[in-house]
Amino acid sequence: MRVGHLLLPSLTPSLCFSIPPIGSSILQSLYSCCFSSRRIYSLNRVTADMENTETKLMEKAKRPVNFRLCRVSGSMTEIMEIQAENPTFQVLFIPGNPGVVSFYMDFVESLNEFLDGNASIIAIGQISHTTKDWESGKLFSLQEQIDHKVDFIRQELESVKVPIILVGHSIGSYISLEILRKFSEKVVYCIGLYPFLTLNQQSTKQSLIGKLAASSVLSATASFLIASLRLLPMWAARPLVSNSIGASWSDTTVQAICTHLRQYHTMRNVLFMAMTEFRELAAEPDWEFMRENESKLAFLFGIDDHWGPLQLFEEISKQAPTTSLSIEREGHTHGFCCTVAGSAWVAQHVATQIKNRFSDHQ
Template sequence: MDDMVTARRVEPQTDFVYCCGAITEVLKFGSCQLHSGHKVLFLILPGNPGVVGFYRTFMQTLHSMFGYRHPVWAVSHAGHCVPPDSMDMVEDASAAEGDVFGLNGQIEHKLAFIRKHVPRETSLVLVGHSIGCYIILEVMKRDPELKVTKAVMLFPTIERMAQTPQGKVMTPVLCHMRYMAYLPLFLLSLLPEGLKTSLIKLVFGGIRSLDHSVVQPTVGLLSGDCAANAMYMGGQEMRTVLERDNTTIRKNLDKLIFYYGATDHWCPVQYYHDIKQDFPHGDFRLCENDFRHAFVLDTGREVAKMVFEWISGDLRT
C-alpha cells in the first residue's frame, strides 16, 4: 500500500497552456495548482531546446529527496513542444508580434508564466540549465520583487557564448545557415514515429548510461516546428549573450549557486575562474564528476542529489 501511495506521489502531470500566445508545456511533480498555503515552488528553466521531458528524472529525484513536500515544476520554452491535437503552436497573432520565440520573448514568457501561475507569496527556488541560467538572471533583474529563495545555475551560459569552443562552431550554423536545416527537419518529421525513435536511439547509442526517458522528448523535437523555434532562439543567444551581468549577480549573490562543468565546451573552465575572481565571496562550484553539459542525458539523478545537498539547509523551517 505504501508503495502505491509513493507511486502516485511521483507520477507527474503534464499541462499544455498558452502563455504570451504560444504553446507551453508544463511538467509538474506534486501539486498541480498552487495556493497561498504553498510556501515553496521549485521551478526549472531549461536549456535550449527547452523541452521539459528531458528533466523528468532530475525533477522526480529532487521531488523525492525533499520528501514530496515541495512541488517541482518545469516550464518549456515557448514553442519548444508539440501541441496536442486540440491546440495550435500559437493562439493568435500576439505571439508573433512579441517575438515570443526569440530570447527576449522567452524571458518575458517566463515572467508572464510566473505572474499568472505562482502566487506572489510563494517562495521560488529557481533551477536553470544552460541558457536557463541567463533567463533566471534576467527574470530576477526585471522583477526584483519576486520571492526567490535560491537560484541554482547548472552549466551556466551567461556570457560570451559565441566565443566558446561550441559557440564558434554553432554561431555560423544558427545565425546564417539554419534555414538550410529546415528541409531535412521537415523530411524527418514525415517519418513514422517508430522510425524516428530508432534514429534517436542510434544517435544516443554511444552514451553508456543513457536515461531512456529522454528518448521520447527528443523524438518530439523532430516535429519540425519545435526544432526550428529552438534554432531561432539559439541564433539570438549567440548575438545577445555577450557580457556577464555583474550588476544582477552582485545584487543577488547570496541567493545564487553556480555549477560549472570541467569539460564544458559551452562554458569553458576559464569562465569559472573569471567569475570566481570577480566575486570571491560567491558560491561557485566546479564539477569533479566529469558530467556533460547536457547532464539530463545520463546524470539527472546525480545532479538532483547534489542540488538537494546544496540547498536543503536553506529550506528547513
C-alpha cells in the same frame, strides 16, 4: 530402613521444586501465551505503523509527473509539474535550448524524491519548442522567452505564499537571473546548472553554431533536413536515434527527440533563439547585479563544458566571491538530463543546495 528414611526428606524438597503444581503450570502457560500474544501483537502493530509511515513517505516523495498545456500571454505552453500537498517552497525550472520540458522528466522526478516530496516543482517549456505548431511558424527571441517566463509567474505563481526557488539549465540560468531582477522579493534562491551566461570566444563549437544560427538559409535548411525524419514511423525513429546519437541516452530523452525535435517549427525556433542568445550574450555578465544578489546565487559547472567553461567559474569567484560555486567531476556532461545517472546526480546536488540554504536560514 534408616538410610531410606534419611534419604526421603532430602529427596522431597527436590521433588517439590522440580515438579510444580498442576495449577501453577497452567497459570504460567496461560501467562506465557498471553504475554507472547501481546508481544507479537505489539510487534505487528509497530511493524504495520512503520510500513504505513514508509508507504506515506514513498507516496509523498514519488508523486507522478503531470503534463499540461496552458496559455501564457496568448502562447501555448508545455508544463511539466509535481504538486506537493503542503509545499514548503516552490521550484520553477527553466530549461536550456532546446527548451523541451520532457527532456527533464527524469531530473524532475529525482529532484522531487531528493526533496522528500516537500516542494511543488514546475518545469516550463520555451515557446514553440513543442510537438504541435501552436504559434503558426512564429519565431521567438531570447527576450521574448524571458518575458514569457515573467508573465507565467505573474499568471500562475503570483499568489504563491511559499518562497520561490529558480533552477535553470544552460541559457535557462541566464533567464533565471533575468527573472530574479523582476521578482527579487519573491525569489529566495537561484541555481544555475552548467550556466551559459556569456559567449566563450575560445570555443570552436560555439563559433560554428553561431554561424549556422545567424544564417536564415542555413537554419531553414538544417531544420528541414531534421524535420524530414518525421517520414519515419516512431518504431523506426527510436532505434535510429538510440543507435546513432543517443546510445547511452535514456528512453525519456529518445522519446523527446522523436516527438519534438523532428518538428520543423521547433528546430527553427531552437536556432532562432540561439541566434538571439549569441547577440545578447556577447556582452559580459552584469557583475554588479550578481554582487548585489550573490547570497541568492549558486552555480554548478562541468569539467569540459564550452557553454559554461571553467574560466567563467573563476571570473564569478573573483567578481562575486560569496556566490556558491561547485564543479561536477563525475563525468556527466552539459546535457546531463539525457541520462538517468546524470539526472539523478544533478537532482541530488540541487536538493542538497536547497536543503543547506534553508537550514542555514532557519
